[in-house]
Amino acid sequence: MSGGSPAEGAVTRSSQRPVVALAMGDPAGISPELTARLLARDDLREAARIVVIGDRRVLEDGAAVAGLVLDIEEVENPAAPTAPGHSALLGGGRLDPAAIRRGTAAREGGAFALANYRLALGLAAAGHVDAVCYTPFNKAAMKLAEPSYGDDAVHTAAVLGHAGPVSEFNVLGRLWNARVTSHLPLSEVAAQVTEGSVLRGIRLTASSMRAAGFSAPRIAVAALNPHAGDGGNFGREEIDVIAPAVERARRADGIAVEGPFPSDTVFLRARAGLFDAVLTMYHDQGQIAMKLMGFDRGVTLLGGFAFPITTPAHGTAYEIAGRGVADVGASLNAVLLATEMAARRTT
Numbered sequence: 001m002s003g004g005s006p007a008e009g010a011v012t013r014s015s016q017r018p019v020v021a022l023a024m025g026d027p028a029g030i031s032p033e034l035t036a037r038l039l040a041r042d043d044l045r046e047a048a049r050i051v052v053i054g055d056r057r058v059l060e061d062g063a064a065v066a067g068l069v070l071d072i073e074e075v076e077n078p079a080a081p082t083a084p085g086h087s088a089l090l091g092g093g094r095l096d097p098a099a100i101r102r103g104t105a106a107r108e109g110g111a112f113a114l115a116n117y118r119l120a121l122g123l124a125a126a127g128h129v130d131a132v133c134y135t136p137f138n139k140a141a142m143k144l145a146e147p148s149y150g151d152d153a154v155h156t157a158a159v160l161g162h163a164g165p166v167s168e169f170n171v172l173g174r175l176w177n178a179r180v181t182s183h184l185p186l187s188e189v190a191a192q193v194t195e196g197s198v199l200r201g202i203r204l205t206a207s208s209m210r211a212a213g214f215s216a217p218r219i220a221v222a223a224l225n226p227h228a229g230d231g232g233n234f235g236r237e238e239i240d241v242i243a244p245a246v247e248r249a250r251r252a253d254g255i256a257v258e259g260p261f262p263s264d265t266v267f268l269r270a271r272a273g274l275f276d277a278v279l280t281m282y283h284d285q286g287q288i289a290m291k292l293m294g295f296d297r298g299v300t301l302l303g304g305f306a307f308p309i310t311t312p313a314h315g316t317a318y319e320i321a322g323r324g325v326a327d328v329g330a331s332l333n334a335v336l337l338a339t340e341m342a343a344r345r346t347t
Contacts, residue, residue, distance in 0.1 A: 017046075017047065017048050017049050018048045018049070018130040018131060018338075018339050018342035018343050019048065019049045019051060019078055019079075019128075019129045019130050019131075019342075020048045020049070020050055020051070020129065020130065020131045020132070020133055020335060020338055020339055020342065021051050021053055021078065021090075021119075021120035021123050021124060021129040021131070021132050021133070022035065022038065022050050022051065022052050022053065022120075022133050022134070022135070022335065023053045023054070023092065023113070023116040023117045023119070023120040023132065023133070023134040023135070024052065024053065024054030024055075024058060024059065024092070024093075024112070024113070024116050024134075024135055025113045025116075025117075025134050025135035025136045025137045025138075025311075025316065026105075026109050026110070026112075026113050026135075026136060026137055026138040026141050026316045027058050027061075027095060027097060027100050027109050027112055027113075028100050028101065028102055028103060028104055028105065028106060028109045028138070028141065028316070028318065028321060029102075029103070029136060029138060029315070029316025029317055029318050029321045030135075030136070030316060030317045030320060030321055030326040031062070031113075031135035031136050031316060032058050032059060032061055032062025032063075032065065032097070032135075033062045033065045033066045033321075033322075033324065033326045034062070034135045034136075034312070034326055034328055034331045035052060035054070035059060035062055035135050036059060036062040036063035036065075036066045036068050036070060037066050037068070037326070037328040037331070038050070038328060038331055038332065038335060039052065039070050039072075039087045040066075040068050040070065041328075041332065044332065044335060044336075045085075045087070047335075047336065047339050048335065048338075048339040048342075049078075049088070050087060050088070050335070051075070051078045051088045051089075051090050051123075051129060052072075052087060052088065052089045052090065053089075053090050053091075053092040053116045053119050053120050054089070054091075054092050054093060054112070054116050055091070055092070055093060055094055055095045055096075055097075055112070056072065056074065056089055056091075057095070057096060057097055058095055058097050058112070059072065059089065060072075061097040065322055065323075065324050066324055066326075067324060070087060071083070071085055071086040071087065072086065072087050072088075072089045073086045073087070073088060073089065074088075074089045074090075074091065075088045075089065075090055076090075077090070077128065078090060078123060078128050078129050079128070090119070092112075092115050092116035092119045092120075093111065093112035093113070093114070093115030093116050094112075095108060095109075095112040102318070102321040102322045103318040103319065103321050103322075104318070105138050105140040105141040105144065105318075106141055106144065107141070107144040107145050108145075109138070109141045109145075110137075110138070110140075110141035110142040110143070110144050110145030110146070110149075111145040111146075113134075113137050113138075113141070113142065113145075114142060114145055114146060114149075116134070117132075117134055117137075118159055120132045120134065121156065121159050121160060121309075124307045124309075125160055125306075125307075130307065130308075130342035130345065131307055131308040131309070131310070131338035131339065131341065131342040132307065132308070132309045132310075132338070133309075133310045133311060133331075133334050133335045133338045134309075134311045135311070135312070135331060136311065136312060136314065136315050136316045136317075137152065137311075137316070138315065138316045138318075139151070142155075150183065151168070151182060151183040152168065152300075152302060152311070153166045153167060153168050153182065153302050153304075154166075154183075156302055156305065156309060157304075157305075160305065162304070162305060164304055165200050165203075165204050165304050166204075166302065166303065166304035166305065167179060167182065167201065167204055167205075167208075167302075167303050167304060168182055168300055168301070168302060168303070169205070169208060169300070169301040169302075169303050170286065170287065170290045170298055170299070170300055170301075170313050171212075171298065171299040171300075171301055171313075171333075171337060172290055172293055172294045172297060172298045172299075172313075173294070173297070174276065175270055175271065175276065175277070175278075175290075175293075176205070176209060176217075176276060176277035176278075177277065177278050177279075177280060177286035177287070177289070177290050178201055178204070178205040178208075178219075178277055178278070178279045178280070178286075178303075179201070179279070179280055179281075179282065179283060179285075179286060180192070180193055180197050180198055180201040180279065180280070180281050180282070181193065181197070181281065181282050181283070182282075182283050183283060186282065189224075189281060189282045190224065190237065193224055193237055193241060193242070193281050194241060195241050195242075195244050195245045195248075196245075198221070198241060198242055198245035198246070198279075198281075199245040199248055199249055201279050202219060202221065202245065202246070202249040202253075202255060202257050202279060203249065203253060203255070204303055204304055205217070205219055205277055205279055205303075206219065206249075206253070206255045206257075207303075208301065208303035208304070209276065209277060211308075211341055211344065211345070212301075212337070212340070212341050212344075213340065213341075213344060214276060216256055217255075217256065217276045217277055218256045218257075218258075218274070218275045218276045218277070219255065219256065219257040219258070219275060219276070219277045219278075219279055220257075220258055220259050220261055220266050220269060220270055220274075220275040220277070220278045220279070221242060221245075221246050221257060221258070221259030221260050221261065221278075221279045222259065222260060222261060222262075222263040222266045222278055222279065222280045222281060222285060222286070223237075223238050223242065223259070223260035223261060223262055223263055223281075224237045224238065224242065224260075224263075224281045224282075225237060225238060226262075226264075227262055228260050228261065228262045238260045242259065242260040242281075243259075243260060246258065246259050246260065257279075258275075259279075263280065263281075263285050266278050267286075267289040267293075271293065290313070291313070291314075295313075295314060295330075296314070296327045296329045296330055297329050297330055297333055298312070298313030298314070298330055298333075299311070299312060299313055299330060299333045299334045299337050300312070300313045300334070301337065307342070307345070308337070308338040308341035308342055308345075309338070310334040310335070310337050310338040311334055312330035312331045312333075312334050313330055314330055
């Protein structure tokens, strides 16, 4: 597929369905409801074998919020058979939902999500599942449970003992957003934008997109400074750092990459179809644009790992937890992207 990606919401059907470990996220938010809504979808069960990791009581609480009754069978390993139409539940973190106050970050909730996620990662690393997806985490709760917790990509690399480059990607249909820097104070961004870090970002973007079905992804690189530095009047990072990295990626690696472009217009070019991805210099430079274009549809992909890891790009939505109104669109897209990428790895 040249310069293209799987259609958003498209369901992959094959004789050998990928196995996706679905780790339940923060129980105080909409994660239990989203998990239940995913399991109720016939099209998703046709696309992949979903193995939920968590506590039956939390899942059933989420199903009650969603107004659903689920057929769930607890299994001891992901390969254990279940009756037709039944979903598999593998015990992870143990938690009585009555002990959690909805809409409030708590150590117990963070510990539950961490236990589920680590089990899912271990299963994927051992080859027992093909991909990992997780419903939203709350970073405050995660840090209460584990004070050293930084962000999802860094934590995942630590759990897996992965030493290579990793990054979060935001995916909205056919458009991807990558970052050179991620979760750090804005005051530290400029020092972290080096020719090497920009080049790593371009290379990781290209390789991750190829794994998702792009044969020749077209990447636009955003500037750091206003008006792309205005020829050096507003900063020289574009001249001294970003442009050399772009040229090196184009000449040495054969990557279809251009830039740096002013960050206030680069997403207009990408949305018009001129590029498949935008590599931004810092977190909100891309996140704001992507969430404005599709808050309820966006997916976060953790790139650089040996297997697909995805989650909805939105958060735990504490303000609507327990109301039964959570939109499952982004979570569905997250599982489908993981499924599609896993299918490509196994064929």
